[in-house]
Amino acid sequence: MTRTPLTLTGSALAVLRALVERGPSTRPQLGQDLGLSRPTMSAAIAELIQAGLVEPIGAVQGGMGRRAVEYRVATHAGHVIAVDAGSTHIRLRLSTLDRRLLHSSLHPLPQSQYALTPQISAVVAAAVAEALARTEADWGPLQAMVIAVPTRVVGPEGDTAATDQEVIYSNFTPPPQVECTLVNNVNCAAVAEYHYGAAQGRQTFAFLQVGVKIGLGLMLNGQILRGVNGAAGEIGHISFPFAPGLTPQRGEAERYLGTEAFMARVRAGWPADAGPPPRDTYELLARAGTGDATALAHVEEHAAQIGAVIAICVSVIDPGLVVLGGGYGASPLLRPKVEEVVRRLAFPAEITTSTLAAEATVLGAERLAVERAVSALLGLPC
Template structure:
């Protein structure tokens, strides 16, 4: 099921975008926020109702004891699918255009994937197939899909072979006639933090993800900076190691800071009198949180290394705010040492921790999918 592009007046489009952004609202609320008169607001709402884009959902108590009808984006107006094709899990959200969740799933990968692999593609295919099977007719058409992938992404005119982004399609084929977009996973997480998380109210900030891999999302004046080669924020490729007698290796900073190499160092350096080494970062952080001296030493040491990486970002970008995220990076145990190191090595920058945790990437992908869906619905440029 597909729609022909709709043509809306400017006021109706503004109301639709407001409902997409904020969820259920009354006409007086929307009129006040958008600066629309009562007649204009009434005409815009009637236009959207006739187009099948909004629906009333009841009434709420307003001022002066009056009740006002509350409206939302119609469920049957369409839906989107967002996928986080991560290194350890595949997360999927199927939602309405105002981000009401209709279906969600979590699919663990058999083992950690350092790069985008056919195995990730297979699990994405299974997750999307499951979502399509659960889709109900009254959810309307699938208008857009965004897949967040752990690699840089370029457009059709770029060198897609060099990015490995097409690996996602090894075992997965998007549904026909659906706008399917690939976006770097860290950029998606930055979008979510900007709209819903720790960076709300900040037009410029950096988001550093630390997990199996590391990556940086850069929001400048409210816009994600992708870079000419889709490589803006690929901080794992900074020159490393950089010292006399050492030859820098591409991607070595990411491998060194990433949790697999970090945990290998932890196991190799674990004191003999401190029991068995932690099995993974989750256990390491738990033991550090309980005051285990050996665990705390390793967590603080790694936080100092992460702080040094962030200091490079702050020295070059001067973002003012850095949000720490990712499966490991979002731990509040890292923040004090990271702040100390950044303050010592670079310029002033607020360091904070993600409030969205593991959901950041899929929520950002959902947000981008909704933006694309509205453009598809109205025949606007993406």
Template sequence: MSLVREPVTSPATFTSSARAVFKRLIAVGQATRPQLCEDLNLSRPTLSAAMAELSRFDYVEVIGQAQGHTGRTAAIYQIGKGAGHTIAVDAGSTVIRYRVAYLDGRLLLAGTYALSSGQRHMSAEISRMVDQAISKALSAAAPDWGPLRAVGVAVPARVTAQSRLMQPGREILTFDGFSLPAGVPLVLENNVNCAAIAEYNYGAAIGRPDFAFVQVGLKIGMGMVLRGELIRGRNGAAGEVSHLPFPWSASETPQPETLEDYLGVEAFMARVRADWPDDDIPRDSVDLFDRASKGDAAATAHIRRHGHDIGRLVSAGVAVIDPGFAVLGGGVGSLPLLLPYVREEVARLSYSTDIETSTLGADATLLGIGKLAAARAQTDLIDTVNG
């Protein structure tokens, strides 16, 4: 992941068993001592020593008792308040969403800011709204949240290895309307990559080490995971499918982002309006898909054509990385009516590929950047030391 500030150093050197317990509680949320012993293959004395290490800094806490099969009770543990919290922000094309949570994902605060219009690229308004969201989260912090450990922002732009947001051919401004506590890292990642991370950890791609997440909405994009690792590329441009050459013919010259100009929801709805058979034109894509769900023939025909277009995009990705599995997401891609037509075209054009609709919908990007922020916090707290 990417950062632009110095990391927080851990206050102690933890043993490998203490680090394993901490990671496990982040992953599962809550667990009893017997469950932790079984899951981590630890003896009871080793687990007790690990708990003592973590408890010194309030990194774990007891939240109750569970009744076992033998009638004995066992303490239930979760990540403690001393481990702190993170702030995650999805700098979207239509809304800015933020989420404050403990490292195990328990929600503390959430909010949304609407943009004045749909915006395909980073803009002054998006930057301003992100600043506002983070400032709001900082000002709302309560003592029982613990320290702020990391801030993550998912952005509609490339993020290079140098942790800078990039637009084609030029660097763009980042965020400066807030002041983080000293040493708190700021994690930046492309929004589609974040959605792919979320689907891999929480959604349709659980258990799938190779897959592509395809965003279809105001923008188009692709996040690629191979062997369980997100593929970013040398310039942070892996999956930037809006830059596939389009159109590609003897009579036309491709231009940058022309494919997004064609496949984005604004162009799609412009074609719908231009070809609609009567004056009762759909208001937007939501209205169009609603009509199709009720059997409207014109709406169904347009969705079929758009699904075939998206199928061609997916087929291009299959030809490059052959993931075997793809997840459709984004404002339009998450709508199940599109799925059969995408499958139909991929089956016609490409290799065998399972395709499913996102199970996370609009939450995918925010959950993904939250996962990255928590992972960075975990690294700074316990993984950067020798046990």
């Protein structure tokens, strides 16, 4: 559906973007932050209210005993849907243009999916249908939708068949009133860490996701690096293994370091006198956290292998900061050994752990959806 873009003055646009970014604020707060005079602020707020983009929500106590009216982005200005089409779960957030949560859902997949599959598409379809059915009239129109997918993504001019990104539409049809944008899931997580998580204040960093698959999101000078083929950060595709008599295989690093192959090695090497092997990485980490020597040895060995992969990244990109995330990678048990290996093999780099954990990808998708929604409302390039 084509909407007529709104035209705002520069001051009104600045106030709108500030409210989108920071949430509810008073005119004095906004005026001070934006360097706008009281008359200019009053005119900008009036303009935004007239356009249906901003609403007052009551008064709060200000300085010198004064009370000031607080404003926020109007709920009826519209909403966005963000979906994390993950390998083990589908996460969905439906939120306002200033990211107030209106609806969320979590849908486990029947079994882990190594690639983007029709089964993932079917669960996404069910999650979106549920969200649309729960949408209330005073939430305004659906303004944008972003789906984070576990594959590289190219634009319409690229070879979409080679990326498998279109598989998301095998059982899912986007709502007709809005454009649906696909973004690589690890890139979404990096966006979230940049704005809300462990990488706040850092213009350049790398985000390594370790779960069923591994992937790298690269933020360089405040911009996600996507690459010509949408493959920047596909560190799982580095040639591997390197050893006499062995031929490196495409994608073998991802298969070897992913949690399914890792747990297969754990079960195969679990001593008989150590009791039954853990059923999954959650149980393995839980045992390691209680001091179980066998579990901890497996975790440290895997962390050393992850550290070696990060050392490759650090040697090529020199990001200064690497954030560990993903269903398994976000465990703080990995960090000490990863730090040790990277320090030994590569240039100086700070290693830290995601503060957003499993929510990182869907929060990044939400952020991108809001940016697209605001740009579309104002007729600006996305």
